Amino acid sequence: MEAATARKIRVVVAKPGLDGHDRGAKIIARALRDAGMEVIYTGLHQTPEQIAETVIQEDADAIGLSILSGAHMTLVPRVVELLREQGVDDVLVTVGGTIPAEDIPELERLGVAGVFTPGSPTDEIVDFIRAGAAKRHENDA
Amino acid sequence: MAARPETERSAGRSDFSTISGHPIEPLYTAADAPADPDAEIGRPGEFPFTRGPYESMYRGRLWTMRQFAGFGTVEETNERFHYLLDHGQTGLSVAFDMPTLMGYDSDHPRSLGEVGREGVAVDSLDDMEQLFAGIPLGGVSTSMTVNAPAAILLAFYVLVGERQGVPAERLGGTIQTDILKEYIAQKEWCFPIEPAMRLVTDMVEWCSRQMPRWHPISISGYHIREAGSTAQQELAFTLKDGFTYVERALERGLDVDAFAPRLSFFFNAHVDFFEEIAKYRAARRIWAREMRDTYGAKREESMRLRFHAQTAGVSLTAQQPLNNVVRTSLEALAAVLGGTQSLHTNSFDEALALPTEEAARLALRTQQIIAFESGVANTPDPLGGSWFVEKLTDEMEAAAYDYFARIDEMGGMIEAIRRDFPQREIADAAFAYQRELDERKRIVVGVNDFVQEGEAETPILRIDPALEGKQVERLRATRGERDGAAVEAALAELKRAAAGEANLMPPIIEAARALATEGEMISAMQEVFGTYTESPVF
Secondary structure, eight states: OHHHHHSOOEEEEEOBSSOOOOHHHHHHHHHHHHTTOEEEEOOSSBOHHHHHHHHHHTTOSEEEEEEOSSOHHHHHHHHHHHHHHTTOOOSEEEEEESOOGGGHHHHHHTTOOEEEOTTOOHHHHHHHHHHHHHHHHHHHO | OOOOBTTSOOOOOSOOBOTTOOBOOSOOOGGGSOSSHHHHTOOTTSTTOTTOSSSSGGGTOOOEEOOEEOOBSHHHHHHHHHHHHHTTOOSEEEEBOHHHHHTOOTTSGGGTTTTTTSSBOOOSHHHHHHHTTTOOGGGOEEEEEOOTTHHHHHHHHHHHHHHHTOOGGGOEEEEOOOOHHIIIIIOOOSSOHHHHHHHHHHHHHHHHHHOTTEEOEEEEOHHHHHTTOOHHHHHHHHHHHHHHHHHHHHHTTOOHHHHGGGEEEEEEEOSOHHHHHHHHHHHHHHHHHHHHHTTOOOSHHHHOOOEEEEEOGGGOOSSSTTHHHHHHHHHHHHHHHTTOSEEEOOOTTTTTSSOOHHHHHHHHHHHHHHHHTSOGGGSSOTTTTOHHHHHHHHHHHHHHHHHHHHHHHHTSHHHHHHTTHHHHHHHHHHHHHHHHHHTTSSOOBTTTBSBOSSOOOOOOOOOOTHHHHHHHHHHHHHHHHSOHHHHHHHHHHHHHHHHSSSOSHHHHHHHHHTTOOHHHHHHHHHHHHOOOOOOOOO
16 A cells, blocks of 8 residues: 555556647646656657557556547547557546547547546646546555 | 636736736837837838838738638548638638648558548549649649648649649749748658758749749748747747748758748737737848848848738637637737738637538638728728837847847757757747636636536537548559559659759659659658657657
């Protein structure tokens, strides 16, 4: 238990796909870092395979996928599926970007814990990830 | 602190600064006027062009209403083009999809899920021809928003003209080609910086000889601003990028007055009204002075900064989306009062998805109301001589020169980019602004104040996922019908040229003519040039 609480929350912030809109991803990465988390930002243009590998290698508690290209219904399921295939099912998956409201239930059904659309306050995202990751740490202990 | 309900009035404020954080004084008076108004402000159409590039401005000719459009397959975008032209639009503007912008063909594994999503997919000359079907290229001006692979898309366009019987010298329009701002802000690249700059300079050189009516680079601050920069950073980094292209062309031995008149700019029109107007006025003055005094331009056309403006995508909110019509109107008005030559107004639903036809029409109507009803186009630079606007223009200019000095100290813009300087400045500004929103030091109506529960859903444009398959089929058909040996030979020639020093435009045009795809040409050049990866800063 002690080791689990001492360990910093590890979050992978990832930009799947080809769009270069990294303003949101970088703001979130910085806010999470300022909140005391260990942030691994993948950089741009990542394939789902690269992202899944980073999550596993970094033993991340949470992942934030930032997508503004409209390709979320292709890329998000692929990342989730790759993680499952490799036996990773306890990582908190969140998505941010221009996600139409009607796509959110389907993303949630696939296992996405939180979807944050434009205008979401940064603190809300930080709190959500902290709460979700804390649960994972408890389970580990 | 809870967000106020929509009915509550805002109380007195204590912080008065622009959206960029620039302080605004309680009052501006004659004491703020420039010491030498004739030299600093002058007259429209005269050096230093602070008041506008042309003497009569919109009395002589209105700005071009140019709505950016592109989605799905070339057939659908072609339909949207015909629709916009039929509704009074005066120029075309092509948005390409992400794979096209990054140099991937539609059937590349990395294109999966992205084909036709954010723009139209163009893989080969066949696609480009279909895109402009029924649109005589001699009679329109076309803007193409593409950067890293710009030379290839230009080659496609030139060949469509050729197939229509319109020679390259009669083609009018603009291609963005501004690769420096890609490394700084938009992040769509194919090659490392140096070979990318060579390709840009090859294009500028080729266009200066073959396409006298074409603008080979649109030096763009738009994306820098969208990535979170301040107005001052947008101005400084954009102009510095522009000077860098000028320096490269001069090093190539081109005469400044032969190419500089064809350079144009693309700025953001953000929501802080007066700051934007000051930005455009300062941009014209700085460009004119530097082109004359630093780069030795003799012709006024080389000193005259002309620009396209687009209202700020980042200012649009997903909440209460109809409010965006008002934001866009204010932004468009700032661009017009700042003397823009062409304008794109965003649609109110673009924080949610690509615009629906109705939303795109309303955006165009917004410009038409400004142009034909408001009366603001009746006289050039109507705000010229305002103590506030002139002071803000001076301060904007001073802020740009501060950045120029810092960048020069690093050894120029390319070195500054390598050191992540502009990237870091922008990330810092974006973060600071987000903090202000989170702390409600700055209000965005409907987002962190005046919020409304239970909003109705806005209908959005859906891109049919089946289009991707259709485009992949088109591409395979093209590959099946072409002469494979001719393609191989043309690509080998392109590689040889890339390894040497000759201008790359002719071999690109020949490869395009042989129906080599965009992705094939990019790959061929990458074998010589390599690729680019950034080390992200946040």
